[in-house]
Amino acid sequence: MVALNPPMPGDRSHRARRLFLWLSALLALVAVVSIQTGASGVSLAGLWDGQGLSPRDKVILWGIRLPRLVMSMLVGAALAVSGAVMQGLFRNPLADPGIVGVGAGASLGAVVGIVLGGLLPVWVLQQAGGQLIGLMAFAGSTGVTLLLYRVATRGGRTSVATMLLAGIAIAALTGAVTGVLVYLADDQQLRTLTFWGLGSLAGATWGKLGAVLPLILPPLLAAPLLARGLNGLALGEAVAAHTGLPVQRIKAGAILIVAAATGASVAVAGGIGFIGIVVPHLLRLSVGPDHRWLLPNAAVLGAALLTLADIAARMVVAPAELPIGIVTALIGAPVFLWILLQRRGVVDL
Amino acid sequence: MIRASNLTVRLRDRAILHGIDFFARLGEVTAIVGPNGSGKTTLMRALTGDLPAEGQIEVAGLNPRTAKPWQMAAIRAVLPQATPMAFPFTVLEVVRLGLQAGLDARQPHLALAALARVGLQGYEARFYQELSGGEQQRVQIARVLAQVSRPGGRWLMLDEPVSSLDIGHQLQIMELAADFAAQGGGVIAVMHDLNLTAMFAQSVALLADGRLLGQGAPRHVLTDRALSAAYRCRIRVNKTPESGTWLLPHLAESN
Amino acid sequence: MIRLAFLLACLAFPAAAQDRIVSLGGSVSEIVAALGAADRLVARDSTTLYPPELIDLPDVGYIRSLSPEGVLSVGPDIILAEDGAGPVEVVEALQQAGVPFVSIPEDPSPEGVLAKIRAVAAALDMPAQGEALAADVAEAFAAVPEPEGQPLRVLFVLAQQGGRLMVGGQGTAADGIIRLAGGMNAATGFSGYKPMTDEAIITAQPDAILMMTRGESHALSDADLLAHPALAVTPAAQIPVIRMDGLLLLGFGPRTPQAARDLHAAIYGG
Numbered sequence: 040m041v042a043l044n045p046p047m048p049g050d051r052s053h054r055a056r057r058l059f060l061w062l063s064a065l066l067a068l069v070a071v072v073s074i075q076t077g078a079s080g081v082s083l084a085g086l087w088d089g090q091g092l093s094p095r096d097k098v099i100l101w102g103i104r105l106p107r108l109v110m111s112m113l114v115g116a117a118l119a120v121s122g123a124v125m126q127g128l129f130r131n132p133l134a135d136p137g138i139v140g141v142g143a144g145a146s147l148g149a150v151v152g153i154v155l156g157g158l159l160p161v162w163v164l165q166q167a168g169g170q171l172i173g174l175m176a177f178a179g180s181t182g183v184t185l186l187l188y189r190v191a192t193r194g195g196r197t198s199v200a201t202m203l204l205a206g207i208a209i210a211a212l213t214g215a216v217t218g219v220l221v222y223l224a225d226d227q228q229l230r231t232l233t234f235w236g237l238g239s240l241a242g243a244t245w246g247k248l249g250a251v252l253p254l255i256l257p258p259l260l261a262a263p264l265l266a267r268g269l270n271g272l273a274l275g276e277a278v279a280a281h282t283g284l285p286v287q288r289i290k291a292g293a294i295l296i297v298a299a300a301t302g303a304s305v306a307v308a309g310g311i312g313f314i315g316i317v318v319p320h321l322l323r324l325s326v327g328p329d330h331r332w333l334l335p336n337a338a339v340l341g342a343a344l345l346t347l348a349d350i351a352a353r354m355v356v357a358p359a360e361l362p363i364g365i366v367t368a369l370i371g372a373p374v375f376l377w378i379l380l381q382r383r384g385v386v387d388l
Numbered sequence: 389m390i391r392a393s394n395l396t397v398r399l400r401d402r403a404i405l406h407g408i409d410f411f412a413r414l415g416e417v418t419a420i421v422g423p424n425g426s427g428k429t430t431l432m433r434a435l436t437g438d439l440p441a442e443g444q445i446e447v448a449g450l451n452p453r454t455a456k457p458w459q460m461a462a463i464r465a466v467l468p469q470a471t472p473m474a475f476p477f478t479v480l481e482v483v484r485l486g487l488q489a490g491l492d493a494r495q496p497h498l499a500l501a502a503l504a505r506v507g508l509q510g511y512e513a514r515f516y517q518e519l520s521g522g523e524q525q526r527v528q529i530a531r532v533l534a535q536v537s538r539p540g541g542r543w544l545m546l547d548e549p550v551s552s553l554d555i556g557h558q559l560q561i562m563e564l565a566a567d568f569a570a571q572g573g574g575v576i577a578v579m580h581d582l583n584l585t586a587m588f589a590q591s592v593a594l595l596a597d598g599r600l601l602g603q604g605a606p607r608h609v610l611t612d613r614a615l616s617a618a619y620r621c622r623i624r625v626n627k628t629p630e631s632g633t634w635l636l637p638h639l640a641e642s643n
Numbered sequence: 644m645i646r647l648a649f650l651l652a653c654l655a656f657p658a659a660a661q662d663r664i665v666s667l668g669g670s671v672s673e674i675v676a677a678l679g680a681a682d683r684l685v686a687r688d689s690t691t692l693y694p695p696e697l698i699d700l701p702d703v704g705y706i707r708s709l710s711p712e713g714v715l716s717v718g719p720d721i722i723l724a725e726d727g728a729g730p731v732e733v734v735e736a737l738q739q740a741g742v743p744f745v746s747i748p749e750d751p752s753p754e755g756v757l758a759k760i761r762a763v764a765a766a767l768d769m770p771a772q773g774e775a776l777a778a779d780v781a782e783a784f785a786a787v788p789e790p791e792g793q794p795l796r797v798l799f800v801l802a803q804q805g806g807r808l809m810v811g812g813q814g815t816a817a818d819g820i821i822r823l824a825g826g827m828n829a830a831t832g833f834s835g836y837k838p839m840t841d842e843a844i845i846t847a848q849p850d851a852i853l854m855m856t857r858g859e860s861h862a863l864s865d866a867d868l869l870a871h872p873a874l875a876v877t878p879a880a881q882i883p884v885i886r887m888d889g890l891l892l893l894g895f896g897p898r899t900p901q902a903a904r905d906l907h908a909a910i911y912g913g
Contacts, residue, residue, distance in 0.1 A: 359704025
């Protein structure tokens with residue numbers, strides 16, 4: 040391919056490729072740290088010094104830390120990639136699944152699950168069990184995405200402007216319905232709501248992972264197929280089509296990817312902000328907006344950052360833990376502002 | 389051959405174009421001229437397949453509304469009036485977007501060659517968003533040139549390609565277009581400058597109020613009477629003494 | 644039914660002395676301490692604030708957002724938790740780690756307190772101490788005086804938000820303690836803690852306002868609260884606001900008879 044030749048001026052793919060290797064190394068490092076770190080002080084060292092692991096240590100390593108690590112990597116990658124795809128689709132670096140109402144839909148689903156879950160038939164509750172909130176959140180995000188698509192699509196063509204406006208209206212509507220449900224909620228439900236909204240990976244189990252893996256992994260793997268299309272969309276939809284891209288199919292694919300990945304991550308981890316905006320933005324500043332590199336790099340950096348944030352969430356107030364949404368916002372927001380200040384006037388958004 | 393027969397375009401029940409018959413041949417630069425709001429860009433967008441239209445349109449035997457995007461992209465490249473870009477792409481990256489169609493995607497040097505042809509060598513690593521309007525326009529011209537880098541049997545469809553350029557670059561780009569046609573390609577260009585049109589076009593379609601006043605060689609279409617009627621002012625057409633090219637319009641007196 | 648299941652579950656884990664207890668929930672911790680097992684506690688949750696010596700224990704966080712490894716890191720032999728500890732997946736993970744996780748049923752009534760005591764005692768294999776404590780508490784409940792004549796109407800105010808009062812409705816712990824103290828909850832017709840409209844407050848005609856003390860900084864002074872336009876025209880505006888420690892008032896543990904007596908005295912001027 041191209042970048043193996045001496046790089047052309049203006050061609051940043053060799054840098055993006057090198058960054059991918061560095062980010063992968065970073066992710067590997069963070070993953071090892073995450074497995075080794077925890078309130079209990081258990082580490083893999085026991086495997087080598089011949090003492091072996093006690094049954095409780097095994098549960099902590101394989102039953103608690105490892106699924107949590109995998110979950111944080113999956114959710115971090117899903118958030119960053121959905122953010123990048125959405126921004127490419129809407130040609131707007133501030134677009135985020137949160138903005139077009141997908142996150143609001145997920146929240147509405149979760150609130151319905153928390154507040155009205157008790158009204159469901161008993162057999163449903165038995166089937167859903169502890170997954171009820173997550174399932175409802177996923178249903179909410181998918182429902183909103185389909186509704187958006189129906190509102191914004193006429194004769195097979197999706198209007199991005201209509202979709203943005205509809206997203207704002209849907210977010211307002213779901214917000215109002217959520218408000219009504221919050222009013223109806225009792226004290227216990229309110230507290231559950233608050234903590235769900237802040238996001239947490241504490242509930243990661245192999246069972247939960249098994250449930251979200253089919254929802255998160257295929258979109259992550261499929262996203263790079265859209266890369267050329269998203270690059271072309273930066274020229275505008277009509278021009279992209281003139282360069283030979285199947286624009287309608289690219290848009291439908293992008294919407295599906297975002298709905299599945301966002302819905303599933305909101306479902307398992309609650310609301311985690313900033314990864315979806317900060318990660319793609321950082322990468323665009325360093326190696327450019329070419330989605331062929333942006334998407335894989337975003338997946339790896341998103342995974343590494345969310346895992347790091349989770350380590351902080353677990354360790355700072357151990358043995359208790361911070362909601363991870365607070366950690367990502369506390370770190371992400373100032374970093375984002377700092378970047379904006381540094382880059383002011385150099386590269387316009 | 390690009391041909392439109394009895395072409396009518398409506399926006400919200402209002403007809404913008406009324407029964408236009410238009411054609412363009414390979415080997416020629418075909419210009420579309422007319423006053424503001426006469427339907428030039430609408431005609432271009434109908435020909436590119438962006439607008440639904442009544443009547444017949446045929447681009448090298450394909451219907452642009454029903455053909456696959458890559459089929460169309462393989463035979464024609466389209467330059468809109470202005471192309472704002474969403475993200476901080478470099479100039480080289482923008483030009484490479486013209487290589488999406490797949491035919492020439494594995495020949496990255498085509499992007500450099502196209503940049504050189506519009507006089508932007510050395511601009512590869514600059515950010516597109518930081519260029520002036522005229523430079524951006526030339527980058528986009530390089531992009532469409534890269535898309536149809538082998539002119540034979542292919543088309544350039546340019547909507548006001550030179551409107552934001554200085555006179556030197558206007559001539560440069562128009563010479564590129566003439567060159568493209570000379571190598572067996574076809575060019576359709578929406579033009580404002582009637583002098584350039586007369587200099588470079590082999591065929592001119594004159595529009596006014598959504599109707600075609602005439603199409604043919606510039607000397608036959610760009611007449612005092614037709615131009616005065618189309619632009620609603622009195623225009624006299626003069627010949628240059630040396631070359632015999634038409635220099636237009638020489639404004640007599642406005643009413 | 645569910646409660647019975649929990650009790651049976653508790654009985655299933657007797658035998659081995661549990662020397663390392665994690666207690667989640669203020670009232671459960673109080674019961675553990677009252678049973679004389681405070682020295683066996685190794686960690687608490689953030690709602691465990693009494694007796695004061697428990698505050699020095701490691702805090703595993705809020706009872707509804709526990710961290711599985713955080714709880715396991717203190718090396719518990721048994722975890723006692725009020726109803727509603729979670730998330731569910733964390734509880735599952737703790738159970739997988741082989742630590743008995745005992746959920747203690749919650750009901751804001753004297754019977755509920757006695758059941759809680761017996762459940763905790765059973766889980767800790769201290770049935771004798773449990774029965775003794777339950778008998779003491781039951782006796783104390785019986786000693787709470789009854790009101791003479793018509794019970795007074797008490798309004799529990801959780802907080803004031805933008806001029807509106809969040810009050811304790813039916814089925815809340817506030818409702819339970821007011822009735823135990825021989826009063827009548829002035830907030831009727833809804834359950835849970837909800838904002839109450841001005842008109843409803845005037846219609847309710849509370850005779851007294853009950854609030855929780857919040858550390859040293861009382862955000863809301865009597866004068867500020869009673870200046871509320873709706874409260875100002877009720878009989879409650881004529882007497883000082885009754886303020887009691889939140890955990891004592893709403894915890895429904897061994898100190899509840901005490902709380903009921905204090906509240907009774909405050910309402911009826913004992």
